[in-house]
Amino acid sequence: MLRAAPKTAGEYVPLVGLRDVAVDYGALRVLQPTDLTIAEGEFLTILGPSGSGKTTILKLIGGFLSPSAGQVSFKAADITGLPPERRPFNTVFQDYALFPHMSVAENVAYSLRVKGASRSERLDEARKALELVGLAGFGDRKVAQLSGGQQQRVALARAIVAKPSLILLDEPLSALDAALRHQMQSFLKSIQRQLGTTFVFVTHDQQEALAMSDRIVVMNVGRIVQIGSPAEIYNDPFNAFVATFIGRNNLLPATPLPEHRDRFTTEIGVVQARSGEAAGVDADCQLAIRPECISVRRRGLELASEQKNRIEGVVREVAFAGTHYGYRVAAGARCTVTLECSGRHNETDGPLSVGEDVEMSFDPQDTRIIRT
Amino acid sequence: MSARHILTYLVAILPLGLFIGYPLGALLWSSVSTSNEGAVTYTLAFLAEALSSPAYLAVLGVTLVICIATAIISVAIALPMALFVWSRPARYQPIALLVLILPMFMSYIVKIYTMRSLLGLNGFFNQLLLTTGIVDKPTTLFLFNRGSILATFVVLYIPFAALPIYLSLERVPANFVLAGRDLGASYARALKDIVLPLASPGIVAAALFAFILALGDFVTPQMVGGPSGMTFGRIVWSQFGLAFNYSLGAALGIVLLVVTVAALAGSGLASRALTARMGR
Amino acid sequence: MTDISRRGFAAMIGAVGAYIAAPAVLRAQETELRVYTWEGYAEPEFVLKFEAANGCKLKLTYTGSVDEMFAKMQGSKGQDFDIVSFDTGSTGRYVEQKLIQPLDTILLPGRAGMIPVFQQQPSLELDGKLWGVPHAWGSLPLIYSKEAFPTAPESWAVLWDPQYAQQVIALDDAINNTALAALILGFPDPYNLTDDQLAAVKAKLIEIKGNLLSYFAGYDEGVSIFVDNGAKLMFAMGEPQAKSLRDKGADVACTIPKEGGIGWIDCQFITAGAKDVALAHKWIEACLDRSVGEIMSKKVGYGNVLDDSLNREIGMTYADRLKYLARPESYDKRIKIWNEVKAA
Numbered sequence: 001m002l003r004a005a006p007k008t009a010g011e012y013v014p015l016v017g018l019r020d021v022a023v024d025y026g027a028l029r030v031l032q033p034t035d036l037t038i039a040e041g042e043f044l045t046i047l048g049p050s051g052s053g054k055t056t057i058l059k060l061i062g063g064f065l066s067p068s069a070g071q072v073s074f075k076a077a078d079i080t081g082l083p084p085e086r087r088p089f090n091t092v093f094q095d096y097a098l099f100p101h102m103s104v105a106e107n108v109a110y111s112l113r114v115k116g117a118s119r120s121e122r123l124d125e126a127r128k129a130l131e132l133v134g135l136a137g138f139g140d141r142k143v144a145q146l147s148g149g150q151q152q153r154v155a156l157a158r159a160i161v162a163k164p165s166l167i168l169l170d171e172p173l174s175a176l177d178a179a180l181r182h183q184m185q186s187f188l189k190s191i192q193r194q195l196g197t198t199f200v201f202v203t204h205d206q207q208e209a210l211a212m213s214d215r216i217v218v219m220n221v222g223r224i225v226q227i228g229s230p231a232e233i234y235n236d237p238f239n240a241f242v243a244t245f246i247g248r249n250n251l252l253p254a255t256p257l258p259e260h261r262d263r264f265t266t267e268i269g270v271v272q273a274r275s276g277e278a279a280g281v282d283a284d285c286q287l288a289i290r291p292e293c294i295s296v297r298r299r300g301l302e303l304a305s306e307q308k309n310r311i312e313g314v315v316r317e318v319a320f321a322g323t324h325y326g327y328r329v330a331a332g333a334r335c336t337v338t339l340e341c342s343g344r345h346n347e348t349d350g351p352l353s354v355g356e357d358v359e360m361s362f363d364p365q366d367t368r369i370i371r372t
Numbered sequence: 373m374s375a376r377h378i379l380t381y382l383v384a385i386l387p388l389g390l391f392i393g394y395p396l397g398a399l400l401w402s403s404v405s406t407s408n409e410g411a412v413t414y415t416l417a418f419l420a421e422a423l424s425s426p427a428y429l430a431v432l433g434v435t436l437v438i439c440i441a442t443a444i445i446s447v448a449i450a451l452p453m454a455l456f457v458w459s460r461p462a463r464y465q466p467i468a469l470l471v472l473i474l475p476m477f478m479s480y481i482v483k484i485y486t487m488r489s490l491l492g493l494n495g496f497f498n499q500l501l502l503t504t505g506i507v508d509k510p511t512t513l514f515l516f517n518r519g520s521i522l523a524t525f526v527v528l529y530i531p532f533a534a535l536p537i538y539l540s541l542e543r544v545p546a547n548f549v550l551a552g553r554d555l556g557a558s559y560a561r562a563l564k565d566i567v568l569p570l571a572s573p574g575i576v577a578a579a580l581f582a583f584i585l586a587l588g589d590f591v592t593p594q595m596v597g598g599p600s601g602m603t604f605g606r607i608v609w610s611q612f613g614l615a616f617n618y619s620l621g622a623a624l625g626i627v628l629l630v631v632t633v634a635a636l637a638g639s640g641l642a643s644r645a646l647t648a649r650m651g652r
Numbered sequence: 653m654t655d656i657s658r659r660g661f662a663a664m665i666g667a668v669g670a671y672i673a674a675p676a677v678l679r680a681q682e683t684e685l686r687v688y689t690w691e692g693y694a695e696p697e698f699v700l701k702f703e704a705a706n707g708c709k710l711k712l713t714y715t716g717s718v719d720e721m722f723a724k725m726q727g728s729k730g731q732d733f734d735i736v737s738f739d740t741g742s743t744g745r746y747v748e749q750k751l752i753q754p755l756d757t758i759l760l761p762g763r764a765g766m767i768p769v770f771q772q773q774p775s776l777e778l779d780g781k782l783w784g785v786p787h788a789w790g791s792l793p794l795i796y797s798k799e800a801f802p803t804a805p806e807s808w809a810v811l812w813d814p815q816y817a818q819q820v821i822a823l824d825d826a827i828n829n830t831a832l833a834a835l836i837l838g839f840p841d842p843y844n845l846t847d848d849q850l851a852a853v854k855a856k857l858i859e860i861k862g863n864l865l866s867y868f869a870g871y872d873e874g875v876s877i878f879v880d881n882g883a884k885l886m887f888a889m890g891e892p893q894a895k896s897l898r899d900k901g902a903d904v905a906c907t908i909p910k911e912g913g914i915g916w917i918d919c920q921f922i923t924a925g926a927k928d929v930a931l932a933h934k935w936i937e938a939c940l941d942r943s944v945g946e947i948m949s950k951k952v953g954y955g956n957v958l959d960d961s962l963n964r965e966i967g968m969t970y971a972d973r974l975k976y977l978a979r980p981e982s983y984d985k986r987i988k989i990w991n992e993v994k995a996a
Contacts, residue, residue: 064550084553097551101569110565111555158555427992434995485876493881512818512881516866594824595873598866602994610826610987616722617984 013040014075015198016061016166021070023056031056032223033070038166038200039215043192045201047209048219049245054202055170057219061200062168063087074165085114090159091168095175096151098143104130104154105139111162129157132191149180156191166198173208185211206246210234218242240370243288250294250337251370252287262364268311268332272364286370293366294339296327299357310361313337315352325351329358399629402622418623428607428624435604436631438518439586442525443533446582447575449526450533454574455563457534458541459549469538476531484595487524491515491596516598524596525586532585533578540574541567569646576643584632604628683708685931688724688733690715692952693788693918698944706934718742725751731925734932737787739916740775741827741843741977747778752921754781759933762940769971770957775978776919784919787939788954791974792828792914793906795878795886795894804907808836811885817863821877822887824867826990827980828914832887833857835911835975842914843978850989857993867994871896878902891968892953908970915974917957 016038023031031053038044038061046054059065060072063084072080079087090111098107106113108129109122117125123139130139133153143151152172159167169188173181189212192199203209209216210230218226218233218241226238237243240251254264254271262275264287271287299312313331320326324340331337339360341351352358403422405414422428457468475483490496491514498510514520544567552562568575590605597603608628611621683706687694691714699710713733715721721738722745730736730751738746746752757763763771763785770786777783796805800816811820822829827843833853834842845853865881868874871889875896878886888894894906920939922932938944945956949966956962963969980986 062554064554084550085556085558089554091551091554093547093551095545095547097545097547099548099551099566099570101566110552110557114556114561114565162556427988427995431991431995488877489880495880510882512865515881594867594869599861599864599994601867602991607991607995610991617987620984 014038015040016200017071017073018057018060019071019073021060021067021072023053023060023065024068030222031060031067034224036217036224036227038198040165041196041198042214043189043199043201043212044215044217045203045209045213046217046219047203047206047246049204051221052219053222054204054217054219056222057217058091058168058170058200058202061166062089062091088165089168090162090164090166091170092152092155092159092172094170094172096155096172098151098154098158100143102143103139104135104141104143104146107143107154108139108157108161110158115162125161126157129161130154132160132194133157134187148176149184152176152184156188160191160195160197164197166200169199169201171203172201173203174205181208188212210246216246218246220245236368237288237370240286240288243286243368243370248291248338249288250291250339252289252335253284254287254369255284264369267335268337271367272308273367273369274365288368288370289337289362289366291326291338291340292324294337294360294362296329296339296341296352296358296360298352299359308361308364309367310359311337312357312359315354315356315358318352318354320351327352327358329360331360396629399622399625402618403626404619404623406619418619419626421620422623422627428604428627431602431607432604432627432631434518434602435587438522438525438603439583441522442529442586443579443583445522445526446529446533447537447579450530450537450578451575453530454534454537454541455567457538458544462546472534472538473531475527476535480528480591483528484524484592487520487527488515488596491520491523515596516601518597518600520596520598521593521601521603524592525582525589528589528592529582529585532581536574536577536581537571538574540571540577544570572646573643576639576646580635580639583635587628587632587635683928683931684711685709685735685928685935686711686713686733687735687737687935688713688715688721689735689737689920690918692948692954693737695947695951697947698938698941702935702938705938706931708931710935722746725749725923729925730923733923734926734928735920735935736923737918737920739918739977740773740784740786741916741979743775743778743783743919743921744979746921747783751924752783753924753926753929754783755785755922755936756929756933757782759930760785760937760940762937765940766957767960767971770917773917773919773976775976784921785936785940786917786919786957787936787945788948789915789917789957789971789976790890790892790955790968791908791916791970792823792832793888793891793894793908794913795888795897795904795906797884798903798905800884804905804909805885806910808832808909808911810909811887812860812863814863816884818865819882819884820860820863820886821865821874821883822860822867823874823889824869824994826986827977827983829857829887829993830980830986830989831914831975831977835914838911842975843980845981847985850985854989854993857989858996861993861996875900878904891955891966895953906967908973912973912975913970915971915976917976918954 014037018034018036020033020035021031022029022033034057036057046057048054056065060067063079063082067080071078074087099110102110105123105126109126112122112125126139127136130136133156135150135153135157138146138150143154146154155172173184176184185208188199201212213230215227216230216233217224220241226233226242228236233242233246237246237249243249243251252266252268252271254266257263257265257270262273264271264273266287273287311331313329315327316330316336317328318325326338326340329337329339337360403418404416405412453472457465457472460468492498493510493512493515495514497514501507502510548566548570549559549562552566553559557565588605590603590609593601593603593606604624605628608621608624611617611624685708687710689712694710694712703710715724718738721736722742724732725736725746726749736752766786770789773786794805794808810816811822830850830853831842833856834845834849837849837852837856839845839849865883866877868877871893874886874889875893877883878897879900879902886893888906891906894904897904920936922929926932940958942958945958946962948954949956949962953966955968955971963971
């Protein structure tokens with residue numbers, strides 16, 4: 001069952017590729033022509049809101065859907081017309097699709113039964129797969145007797161038992177409650193590491209994507225918007241959609257100052273952005289500052305660190321979130337800035353309250369330019 | 373028990389007693405009693421006659437064979453039809469289902485006449501055979517024999533078989549076939565391993581419907597069966613409708629009832645066994 | 653419910669009740685004769701005349717079958733109707749169940765003009781009393797294709813002739829089939845057979861099955877099977893079937909072969925529960941008028957009980973060669989034999 005250690009970073013072997021793949025439903029194009037390469041051994045997450053085309057990509061890889069145009073390949077082979085049963089991939093379905101008339105072990109071993117494996121081999125492999133997912137001894141139970149989390153594990157065991165080249169996971173955690181979801185995230189990640197199998201994970205939950213993935217594919221309205229590691233996606237969002245869909249961001253409409261290509265006029269005054277990044281930006285754009293990158297203090301107190309960008313404002317909302325406080329601060333005439341004060345940033349001498357005058361500051365390094 | 377509870381029970385039990393218990397009781401009572409000028413005598417002679425007459429038993433045998441064949445053939449035809457409807461996109465399913473069960477709303481007699489004109493000497497099949505030159509003279513092989521009873525039963529009862537199959541298919545999540553194929557099974561294999569076991573209660577119900585409807589049908593055999601159109605239902609009917617021998621009619625009716633109940637019980641067991649076995 | 657609304661409710665129920673009851677009350681003022689009969693036996697031509705002459709109203713109820721009629725009569729013990737019309741073969745049953753009452757011959761002078769065979773029908777005279785008066789008759793003839801038979805078949809035996817395999821149809825009825833077989837076998841009383849004779853009848857009826865295309869269960873059913881399947885011979889339910897067949901383009905004729913045939917006589921009876929017995933007698937007497945018989949013979953095609961010239965006109969010249977339906981020695985035995993024949 002156990003495989004070699006996962007491929008080390010940089011060792012990039014293409015496993016599955018989509019080339020100019022598009023999908024139409026009648027006159028409606030649900031997937032614009034798309035290119036995507038999935039590397040062997042990676043945990044790739046396809047992230048996007050509903051209707052973004054993420055499940056369409058999953059179906060294309062799984063063979064549940066034929067593209068209207070383009071090509072799907074596996075290693076060097078064209079598998080565009082190959083039916084799902086002939087692709088070496090297995091899927092964990094959103095609702096698990098466990099077969100209620102079969103026991104847990106029969107469910108897990110079903111793919112082996114189809115392949116004609118002997119009963120003893122099937123039982124043996126099912127037992128190993130169930131052990132791996134932490135359900136040793138559950139083989140004889142009925143599916144209906146299991147909890148949601150246990151069913152999830154059975155579905156995973158069923159998908160891995162035949163040692164597929166790739167496992168597709170279609171929002172498998174969406175039916176679980178928050179605590180169980182977090183637990184399953186790290187569990188899935190660790191299984192993937194152990195097996196070294198390529199996982200393609202579809203979700204609309206950005207936190208899930210950030211926590212689990214080697215790479216994230218962000219999709220919106222039938223297109224791939226950005227592909228990158230979680231850090232890249234988080235830190236360098238390609239556009240306003242990515243900036244706001246993954247994590248939270250303050251977006252400020254901005255106009256570059258002539259001769260100072262990293263300085264911009266905004267509603268809250270002149271703001272300096274990350275240097276060098278602005279090269280080529282002449283037109284209006286947006287500046288993105290994450291809430292946790294903004295420091296705040298009561299007006300009149302000294303800021304601990306001198307940062308170049310400073311704004312004044314009035315606290316409008318206060319929300320305690322356990323690890324931090326969240327504030328919404330009115331700055332300028334029409335602009336509201338969201339910020340978070342965790343231990344590191346809290347230089348306010350105790351939590352602020354609504355109506356207090358504050359001064360906020362943020363580093364140009366944390367100020368990203370978003371092209372519109 | 374509160375007054376409301378009692379009322380609920382009454383509402384549930386009263387019609388049951390009135391429409392099922394009472395006729396059943398009357399049937400049982402008739403089968404063991406006979407009245408002459410108001411004097412009632414009790415006897416098991418009628419039941420004995422019903423069970424011992426070689427002629428009746430022979431007809432019962434033939435009837436059972438025809439009805440079992442009806443059940444099997446109806447299911448064999450209804451199953452692919454129901455699967456077809458079930459595999460349509462959800463929004464087309466209601467209309468497809470309607471087409472499937474539309475014949476249910478047609479008059480039973482009209483359908484029998486239609487079958488007769490299809491199978492008759494001047495009917496569609498004979499015309500077809502004549503036109504294609506397979507025969508040079510119309511044949512009476514299609515009509516007025518046991519085969520035509522079977523064919524008409526099947527045509528009549530396919531919708532009644534298709535409906536329960538579809539209803540049980542409808543409870544099978546649509547992605548189970550995909551899940552099966554994802555795990556390497558062909559479409560046919562996924563149907564066999566996953567969908568059919570889960571739909572087996574509906575399949576058994578379908579067979580049962582076709583069987584019981586055919587068993588009780590005494591019009592079709594008469595109309596298309598010709599000289600061999602004698603079925604057990606007709607014997608029962610003849611005792612009530614012609615001989616006014618209610619006691620023997622009731623006794624024969626009891627035999628029919630026992631067969632029906634046995635079929636019900638058998639199908640219950642079959643359903644459970646089938647689901648369990650096909651899952652392995 | 654408040655007191656007022658309860659009173660209102662009661663008043664409403666009362667009003668509804670009165671509304672429903674009203675027409676019945678009004679109707680009761682006019683004398684009504686309730687006649688339970690067959691279509692064709694109460695044509696408006698003579699019904700209206702009778703109503704006008706007697707200041708009454710006929711309430712006609714038609715039956716679909718002999719069995720329905722008997723069941724309905726039995727259900728109400730004859731209270732729902734004044735006049736009922738059925739064939740001679742059923743008289744015994746009705747008398748036994750006390751559903752009909754004896755007739756007063758003084759009130760029926762028209763009987764004197766009847767053809768003798770109908771005037772003196774033993775099956776209508778039980779316990780020394782007269783129970784019914786015939787008003788139409790017919791036979792269960794052999795209908796044959798004139799194309800296949802340029803001259804009428806002489807014997808019923810033609811039905812058994814293997815030459816006509818799959819071209820023969822027969823009505824599906826226990827009493828008629830057993831009686832016909834008895835006639836052909838030469839038994840003197842086809843309605844009163846010994847067990848040995850019944851066994852012979854059974855064998856004879858099983859023998860015909862190889863020739864039979866199908867049995868038929870109704871008048872139109874017989875016509876349609878005959879036409880749709882090119883049958884040549886039919887043990888028919890009645891002469892009118894030949895007319896229907898000709899209407900459908902089949903060139904057929906009726907015959908009563910040399911062995912004779914089965915006949916039926918439909919008679920009118922007065923029920924045990926008749927309200928106006930005198931009026932009921934008047935109706936039966938009115939039906940014995942020549943004009944009534946003429947309408948029934950010419951319009952509907954039934955045999956006439958009064959005037960043989962009318963019968964000759966429509967080709968029904970064999971009234972005295974028929975064995976008219978009578979109560980068989982045992983319904984049970986005949987049904988059993990018939991079931992066994994069909995199951996064979």
